[in-house]
Amino acid sequence: MVGFASRMLNQQMIQFGNPSGQPDRLLHADCLVAQADLPDECLDLVYIDPPFGTGKTRKNRGQSYPDSRSSPDVFVEWLASCLAESHRLLKPSGSLFVHLDHHSVHYVKVHLDGLFGRSRFINELIWCYSVGGKSKRRFARKHDTILWYGKTADYAFYPEQVHVPRKPSSHMRVVMDENGEPVQEKTDRKTGKVYRYPVNRGKIPEDWWTDIELLNRSDKERVAWPTQKPSRLLERIVKGTTKPGDMIADWFSGSGTTAVVAQRERRNFIVTDVKSEAIACARARLSAQGEQLAAAGAPPADLHCQSSADLSDGPRQES
Ligand SMILES: C[S@@+](CC[C@H](N)C(=O)[O-])C[C@H]1O[C@@H](n2cnc3c(N)ncnc32)[C@H](O)[C@@H]1O
Secondary structure (H helix, E strand, C coil): CCCCHHHEEEEEEECCCCCCCCCEEEEECCHHHHHHCCCCCCEEEEEECCCCCCCEEEEECCEEEEECCCCHHHHHHHHHHHHHHHHHHEEEEEEEEEEECCCCHHHHHHHHHHHHCHHHEEEEEEEECCCCCCCCCCCCCCEEEEEEEECCCCCCCCHHHHCECCCCCCCCEEEECCCCCEEEEEECCCCCCEEEEEHHHCECCCCEECCCCCCCCCCCCCCCCCCCCCHHHHHHHHHHHCCCCCEEEECCCCCCHHHHHHHHCCCEEEEEECCHHHHHHHHHHHHHHHHHHHHCCCCCCCEEEEEECCCCCCCCCCC
């Protein structure tokens, strides 16, 4: 495959006044074209949120992208090269997060078990929300599934960065410790062992997330791109699995949520989208936030926006 560099049509460097380090990259390209140019083991985190194969044109505020209905097998076949390239590009300590819903997640899970090895599967994260329409013919479908795989058993995880508050619990009493701090406490009836959990230290979240709502129309964060994910969702993934200076990729960037979180959290990134309108949306978010960070005295890396010459402006999907 011809690499991205040899197909570049136009480029723009947005400078924020931070001369150190390499620029972040926002690419108008098919994911496979962008991936082909990158060396092995250069990424700490890949998060992808591809079209789910719903058969609907996804629309919001005049913007849209097609999400063709395909059988789960065809969907897996479509995504397979992107997943294989993601595996090649991850460092040994790197992680892949694949965000899907009921349409194909079970089929992609089986495929990823084959690609990474079953023992590299870490979590099936259930992101729950409640807004939006509900059918009267079944229980409301109100969650997405995010599959997490580590490239090796030595994958990076920084749970203390993403602790959530401890909730009152019916099977634990709250007592004060020697410093006057609240502690949840329980005694194992069989062994008599006492377990103590400082309330203010919080805890590692469970693998079901109910504390991050889907963006609604009036949300301040909302921009003109369909199926935009909340930045708090990406923040948990980014902070839990990378540290400042690490390199993050998102091959289906859409409005640029992953890049926006990476920029804010001082990580580097390379993100791609096949639609020029998505790239324009992400560029606007990143330059506005970059200027704010610069004005606050913490300029992020410069932003290199590039466009691939022979790009067809539509997703490489089955119809
Ligand atoms: C579900 S949206 C991503 C939304 C994003 N996570 C956000 O928060 O805005 C999927 C995106 O994948 C893009 N896309 C579809 N096929 C692609 C391909 N082959 N390469 C790169 N991007 C693609 C679509 O244009 C769309 O913007």
